[in-house]
Amino acid sequence: MTDNTVVSLNTPQDPLTELIRQGARDLIAQAVEAELQQLLAQHQSVMVDGKQAIVRNGFLPERTLQTGVGDVEVQIPKVRDRSGNGVKFNSSLIPPYLKRTKSVETLLPLLYLKGISTGDMLPALESLLGKDAKGLSANSICRLKERWYAEYEQWRKRDLGKRRYVYVWADGVYCHVRMDDKLCLLVIIGVDDTGRKEVLGVLDGHRESEASWTELIEQLRAQGLQLAPKLAIGDGALGFWKAVAKCWPQADQQRCWVHKTANVLNKVPKSVQPRMKEALQDIWMAETRDDAYQAFSTFQKRFEAKYPKATDCLVKDKAEMLAFYDYPAEHWVHIRTTNPIESMFATVRLRTNKTKNCGNRKTTLMMAYKLMLSAETKWRRLRGFKLLADVVKDVRFIDGVKEMETHQQATA
Numbered sequence: 001m002t003d004n005t006v007v008s009l010n011t012p013q014d015p016l017t018e019l020i021r022q023g024a025r026d027l028i029a030q031a032v033e034a035e036l037q038q039l040l041a042q043h044q045s046v047m048v049d050g051k052q053a054i055v056r057n058g059f060l061p062e063r064t065l066q067t068g069v070g071d072v073e074v075q076i077p078k079v080r081d082r083s084g085n086g087v088k089f090n091s092s093l094i095p096p097y098l099k100r101t102k103s104v105e106t107l108l109p110l111l112y113l114k115g116i117s118t119g120d121m122l123p124a125l126e127s128l129l130g131k132d133a134k135g136l137s138a139n140s141i142c143r144l145k146e147r148w149y150a151e152y153e154q155w156r157k158r159d160l161g162k163r164r165y166v167y168v169w170a171d172g173v174y175c176h177v178r179m180d181d182k183l184c185l186l187v188i189i190g191v192d193d194t195g196r197k198e199v200l201g202v203l204d205g206h207r208e209s210e211a212s213w214t215e216l217i218e219q220l221r222a223q224g225l226q227l228a229p230k231l232a233i234g235d236g237a238l239g240f241w242k243a244v245a246k247c248w249p250q251a252d253q254q255r256c257w258v259h260k261t262a263n264v265l266n267k268v269p270k271s272v273q274p275r276m277k278e279a280l281q282d283i284w285m286a287e288t289r290d291d292a293y294q295a296f297s298t299f300q301k302r303f304e305a306k307y308p309k310a311t312d313c314l315v316k317d318k319a320e321m322l323a324f325y326d327y328p329a330e331h332w333v334h335i336r337t338t339n340p341i342e343s344m345f346a347t348v349r350l351r352t353n354k355t356k357n358c359g360n361r362k363t364t365l366m367m368a369y370k371l372m373l374s375a376e377t378k379w380r381r382l383r384g385f386k387l388l389a390d391v392v393k394d395v396r397f398i399d400g401v402k403e404m405e406t407h408q409q410a411t412a
Helices: 015-042 104-113 118-133 138-155 210-222 240-247 257-265 273-284 289-303 308-315 329-335 339-344 361-376 385-392 403-411
Strands: 054-059 063-067 070-074 077-081 165-173 183-192 197-206 231-234 252-255
Touching (some): 015 054, 015 077, 183 339, 183 361, 197 210, 210 240, 257 273
Parallel strands (some): 165 231
Antiparallel strands (some): 054 077, 063 070, 165 183, 183 197
C-alpha cells in the first residue's frame, strides 16, 4: 500500500479518542489471537516426547501500528517449534513490517470470510481504516460488494486462449460463512510458461464430486483454455482427478504430500507420528525415484504390521506421489504440494466447526475472488521458470535432470 490513509488526530489525549484506541488494540489482539489458535490447531497432532511440538512462546517486542484512530501498540505472539520443522507464526492481518493498516479492498474480504457480519464489520473498519472508512455504512458496504461481484463476473469470463499453463494446483476450501455443509470453494491456480502464477477459476461445489470439478474445468475451457496442463497437483480425495481424466487425459497427476502426510498420520497414535513423519520425509526428499522407492519399502517394513491402514493409505497412490521426479528439480518445491492454495486461504480456511452466519453463495464467491486477487500481487515467479519452456516442449527429465545432461553425467 503506497498511499497513507491514516487520519491525524488533533487531540491525541482526548479521553474518547483513547477509549476508541483501546478498542482498536483489543480488536487487533482478538483477531491475531484467533489466527494463532488456528495455527496451533493445525499442528496439534505433531508431538515430541509425548508433548505438543508447536506451543506458544511469549510475544515479539511491542511495535506501533498507524490506524484511523492514531498510533496503536500491538504485540504479536510467537510459537516455539520443538519438532525442528521451522514452524513460525505470522499474522496475515498484521504481517511483519506492516506500519499502516490495510485498505478496505483487503480487509473486507478477510473479515467476511472469517464469518463476521456486515453490521459487525463497521466498528472494525472504522477503527482500522481512518479516512478510507469515511462514509462507510451497511448500505455502502452492500453497494461495494455489488460492484465487486460485477468485477468477479467479468473476471470469470476473461479470455484465457492466449496463455499456456504448464502446471495447475487444485483444492477445495471451506470457509466460515454458512453454506451447505458439503459445499466449499473449488479453486484452480495455474502457472504459465513464463513462471507467473494466476488464479484460473473458483466455483462453489462439492469437493469430492467429479461433476463439480468438471463444471469448473469446462468453464475454463469455454474461456479459451484448450490445452491441458502438463501436470496437475492436488489432494487424492478430490473428485478433481476423475474430472482431469475426462477433460485433461494428457495431464500427469501429482498427489499433494502435505495432504497425504496428514491423512497417513491421522491413522496412527500420536506417539508414533513423529517417527512416521520422518519416514515419510525420507520418501519425498529422496534425490532419485529409485531412492524414493527404497524409502517406500523401508516404510512398509517398519510400519505395515502394526499400522496397516496408514501403510495402505500411503502406497495406494505410489506412482502419483512420485510424478514430480519427471520434472525439473528446481520445480519440485512447488509441485509436490498444493501450497499456493493452502497459503492463500490460510486465514479463512475452516479448521473446526462452521460459524453460523448469514453468508450466501454470491457474496462468498465474490469475496474469495477479491482475496485471491490480493494474494496474486504478492506471488513470485516460479523458481527455475526458464525450464518451463523445456517442459512445454516435452523435454524428458529423469530425477529432475534433463535426459541429455543425465547421459553426459553418466559418461563423464
